[in-house]
Amino acid sequence: LEGMFERQRLTCRGVCVSQGREPTIAVLGSGGGLRATIAMLGTLQALADSDLLDCVSYLSGVSGSTWAMSQLYSQMEWSVNMEQMVSDLRSQITEKKRTCHDSMEYLKQIGNDPTYSLTHFWGASLVYDCLGKIETSKLSDHQVAASNGTNPYPIYAAVHGHRERHSHTTDAWFEFTPHEVGFPTPGAFVSTKEFNHKFDAGTKIKEMNVEKDLNYLQGLWGSALADKKAIWEWIKEQLWRIVHQPQLLSSSPESEQRHCEHCSRKLMEILEILNEGENFEAALSKLNLDETELCGLSDHQNRSSEYYCEKLIGNLETVNEAENKNTFVDEKRCSIPSILIKTVRAVLSWKWGENSNFAYHDSRVKELSPRGLELYKQEYLYLIDTGLENNCAYPLVLREERKVDLVLSFDFSAGDPFL
Known part of the structure; x- marks a missing residue:
């Protein structure tokens, strides 16, 4: 039935689709700070107004686009109510009062995290200042909204870098979804709820009581807004x-x-x-x-x-x-x-995005690829904004398992994306 509706919507726009050959469509949003947040909301609103949003299977974002995405999935059926969602988020961003006291109180609550880094501070200061809200819910809370068949499935992008004083060198793409997080290459993943736990040789050796919240993740996904x-x-x-x-x-x-x-x-x-x-x-x-x-x-x-x-x-x-x-x-x-x-x-x-490496000393990962051997040796991951590597998360939606046929990529960068 869903395929029939998708064919009808695409046919109305001049796209000829045979029965059983409905394309798997992914929408990508680039980085660009608050500009990208607003532009991503506008893009999704336009897709909804054109009856095309319901044809989208995957929604993937970088940096500022993830700020928009991560707020939408707090509502079970946001994609069929985009006008109200945009109105609510507009009010939150433009009208809600920000206070230093709120930031400090939040930071005091999370300050005991053994992997505390500038990502925590960035989320509690800049992200809060941009969005007008410290989002303490968890990414795993979005599992139902992500898999109810109404909304596209969300994929949030980051990259793993090697920590150096005052610099990062980036290498491996890392993805977050409400169900799992990990490296598409070499193919190492862990449950989103267990991302904050400490592992050794594939065995959980320390269980953290609290999953890292969305404010932290928003700070992680959007930490390359400037030099x-x-x-x-x-x-x-x-x-x-x-x-x-x-x-x-x-x-x-x-x-x-x-x-x-x-x-x-x-x-x-x-x-x-x-x-x-x-x-x-x-x-x-x-x-x-x-x-x-x-x-x-x-x-x-x-x-x-x-x-x-x-x-x-x-x-x-x-x-x-x-x-x-x-x-x-x-x-x-x-x-x-x-x-x-x-x-x-x-x-x-200059410590950003420090997290325990769930693949540490895991022999299964070591055997997958040279990158797997590298991950095997690292006790901690340093996850940062994908914009430092590429401002479009196409490697994540082009994973073979996702069988994506059509990618709609929207660039919200300040400069000309073709220069």
Whole structure:
């Protein structure tokens, strides 16, 4: 019956389709930040108005397009109610008030994640700022909406990169669906609900209580909105917003909050100097601090500046500001939020999208391909925005198992896609 309706819709638009030969159609949406989110909604609205959306089997997105997709599947039959969905999301994006307090409260809740990275902070700051909502539901919650036969099946794209200081080199495509996540090549997948769990040799050795939520995934899928300098400027601005609001840092009396704020400001100044390429000794010199006093190091000639800063951050959590050159606060008097410390650490190492590798030491994966051998050795994955590799997720819909006949690709990039 579905095939008959699909033939009728395509025939009405001049596409001749024989019985039993209905094409499998995939729609692709590119990246492009909030512009891509809005454009993807408009594209789906136009397909629905033309009675073509019901002919689509797969819906795959990159970066900003995934932000639109991941909100649609909260409704069981969104594809037959696009006008209302677009209206609701327009109101959410344009009218809903954003607050730093909401971001901080959310970050405090997820701050104990052992794989905390800049992806968490990006989701709670930039994605929230763009979309007007911190989406705490889970991708697996969309299983029914994805497989009820009414909506296209969603495929969200990412790539796996090797973490390096201030850079990423990308290599392997990674896909997310409500049912499973993994690598099309070499063909390694795990249940979406188990993605956050720790595996060794194919056996689950640590079960996490909470599946990573959609705000985190939106941050992961959409983490390449700008170059590294622009990303750093955004993160720095958000951290300064926290530092400038001492009431978010402590419930202590006002005088003690000032100590906490002062300490946080010093931390941010050091981070800024290090980010500009200067070493740790230069940072301390500019701030009139003595590294030996602060770090308790006697021999630091051949140590890395990142290691020094790690020591400094550790001391920031415990040492009191004294009359000499110290700039710290007593943890009993003032509590610098651990989330600020974790975020600074993530900035120093430029850590994005860290997740336990479910294929770690799994011999089945090692035998699949050279890439499988590589995955076999890696304890962690570093998943980032596909836009860093390609702004269109065609490799995911062209998997042989999906038998896609027709791809409708929509490019929402700022520049000319043909140049």
